[in-house]
Amino acid sequence: MTAVLVDIVSGILIAAGAFFVLAGAVGLLRLPDIYTRVHGVSVIDTAGAGLMIFGMMLQAGWSLVALKLLFILAIFLMTLPVVAHALAQAALHEGIAPRLSEDRTGQDSNPDPAGGRS
């Protein structure tokens, strides 16, 4: 009985993780510039990876494999913000203008729709 319940719950978690992974990949493909893509792709490493890893931990039970999965999740949660921050900072340093719906720079220059640098 308990085994069936664990199977059902982990199946739901892994299916939800697969949905979020697909959503993040579609976001990376469809969003218009680098800053929004960084935002969109972080869904893969937080919601997608988190739900999938929790689902696999339920399958693994109390074992070393579950601990290693927890380590992978911890590494994801620690390194993804670093990478996202470094990417956005490097893009800003390179002079790629964010696409804004309103002009907040106080100047007349329109942000380049192609993403700034071309």
Place this chain on the structure above:
Amino acid sequence: MFEGAAAAIVVALTLVVVRGIKGPTVFDRALAGNSVGSLVILLVAIVGFMNGRPEFIDIALTYSLLNLIGTLAVLKFFRHGNFAYDVDEERGT
């Protein structure tokens, strides 16, 4: 269950690789490379469970450490032009 998740990850990998090939700036490509790393970690773990050999997790753990260093190295290279970047050197010139 695991087969479906593996198929979803492979589809997501395809979309991410398309962005990596198209991606107008180098940062899009670096971001796509990082996402490929994350998805491959998940895929290795899922395939390990699918084949009944969860010990594949060790490979995923190693790759997740390499992923961070790889992305940061690419970003540093494209920002400074070399890996052995020196702050004093740039300030002096």
